[in-house]
Amino acid sequence: MFLPEGSQDEIGTIVANRSKVFETFRRTAEQRNYTEISTPLVEYAETFTNEKVGMKLQNMLKWFDARGQIEVLRPDWTTSIARALSQKPFRQYKWAYQGSIFRQETPGLESRQVGIEIVDLPAILGESECLFFANDFFGRLGLEAVMVELGHAGIFEELVARLELPAGQVDRLRGAMHDKRKDEVYGIARTGGNKKIAEELAALVDAYGPFQMIETYLERWKGEPELSEKLKHIQKLGETLFSIGMEDVIIDLGRVKNLPYYTGILFRGFLKKTGTSCFSGGRYDKLYEQFNRNTTAVGIAFDADILAEQLDRAGNREKICIIANEETLADAEKLRSTYSSSIVDIRFEKPQKGEFSTVLRFTNKHGKWEAEEI
Template sequence: MFLPEGSQDEMGTVVKNRATVFEMFRRTAEKRNYTEISTPLVEYADTFTNEKVGMKLQNMLKWFDGRGQIEVLRPDWTTSIARALSQKPFRACKWAYQGSVFRMDTPGLENRQVGIEMVDLPELLGEGECLFFAHDFFNRLGVTGVMVELGHAGIFEELVARLNLEDGQVDRLRGAMHDKRKDEVFEIASLSGNAKIAAELAGLVDAYGSFEMIRTFQERWKTEPALSDMLIHIEKLGKICMAVGMEDIMIDLGRVKNLPYYTGILFRGFLKQTGASCFSGGRYDMLYEQFHRQTTAVGIAFDADMLAEELAQEEKPEKICIIAGEETLAEAEKLRAAYGGKIVDIRFAPPAEGEFNKVLKFKNVSGHWEAEEI
């Protein structure tokens, strides 16, 4: 039988490295006083498709249950955890999870994640902890060369709120901004008749680069209290991170939220060598409103599959094959103990050439079994 498109079997190094990612994540979370949480793999679709979350049903793996309601494989950890925490009282503020999400709009149907969610913490404390955790986690994994990008969902929302655009036009504008299509951003924003704001939004397409960019826009927006406050918040978070050794920090003031529930700081991590995204997250206070709770909330999700690929290959121990037979099977097992720290396999037939570093075979010497290299 063949697998569905997007599914795949895995074996060997990638499975081992992913287990290492999970274990290092668990150790990091334990040392930083997190409580582990797990949610069901199967949820109702409307938990994720309502206006507060805004995920698209066509991107989910779904089916109808016996009562005609749509069920889905978990497409998002953050929303699932918010649902779980809102259903029962809790004291812990810091939560850690690991497991898969299933989406049809990403390469492969299954994406394995590890991540953290923080609820009811002061803004800067929660956001700083997200990035401190990432720094700690990467150090434990031995992953280096990670670039952190900071943005703010409110910048786009603040400017767009001043335009008289229909919902569909705003969605198009957000997509153009996300894809850095500057001319299209200006064209859509200009439909409102406000050329000044249209030019401001188009300019944000190029507003990414070094941390020093904040200074430029602080001067530019000095008469804009709402936008200035967002810049101050980004700058404060960035300086705190640099103070603990996170030197590679970029700014993207044109970053837009990929899900409606993000409301404030946005962050992503990139591997400088390949440009691959290894984590993302941000603030999502509004998400809990669908569960009738007012709170602060921020989180970060790490791509466990990507990190598993990045782990340095360990120096492999010597591989030894002992060729035995029924008479020498016990002798072979006892001989294994003499090669502690090495990989030892017992075979009844010679292995393929080059499969092992050393191959041993028993011979009878004066009534005793001795192993010799062949």
């Protein structure tokens, strides 16, 4: 039988590497006092398509249930966890999850994530903890060359609110800003009747780069308390990261929310070697309003598939093959236990050249079986 387009089987290293990502994540979360949470793979579409979340139904894997309601494979962890937490009382603040999400636009339809959600904690504490967690997690994985990008969804929203644009035009403007199409950003914004705001929005397309750019915009917006407050929030978070040695921090003041429910600080992580995005997240306080809860909420999701591609599964561990037969099989298993830090396999036949770093064979010497390297 064939697989659906985009789906694929996986074998060997990538599967083992992903398991290592999951195991390392769980250990990190446990030691940082997170509670594990899991939600159903199948949810109602309305949980994700309502106006507070705003995800598009056409991007989900969906079907009708027996009562005619639309069900979907989980397309987003954050919303699913918000639904779960809002249905029961809890005292914990920090939650950790791992598992798959499913979206039509994702290569292979399925992507694996590990992530954290922090609820009911002060803003700067929750945001700092997200990035402290990332730093801790990457250190345990042995991935140190990661660049952190900071932005704020409220900057774009504040400027757009001053324009007279219909909802459809705002969506077009957000898309143009996301894709860094400067001329189009200016053209759409200019139809909103305010040339100065259109110029500011167009300038934000290029407001990407070193963290010191914050100072430039604090001077530029010194007469704009709403915008300055958001800049100072980014600045405070960045300086907190510098204090623990996270020095690779850049900003993108033109960053727009990649999911509609983000309302405040935004962050992404990039592998410096390849430029690939490996995590994303931010603040989404208003998401819980659909569940009649007024709270603070922030989270970060790590792409387990991307991280797995960066790992060396075996590292420097020695690979040993013990050649045995039916008579020496038990002896071979006992011998295996003496190589607790190595990868050991028992075979009846000699392996292919280069498959193992060391090959041992049992030989009978004076009526006693002994293992010798060959």
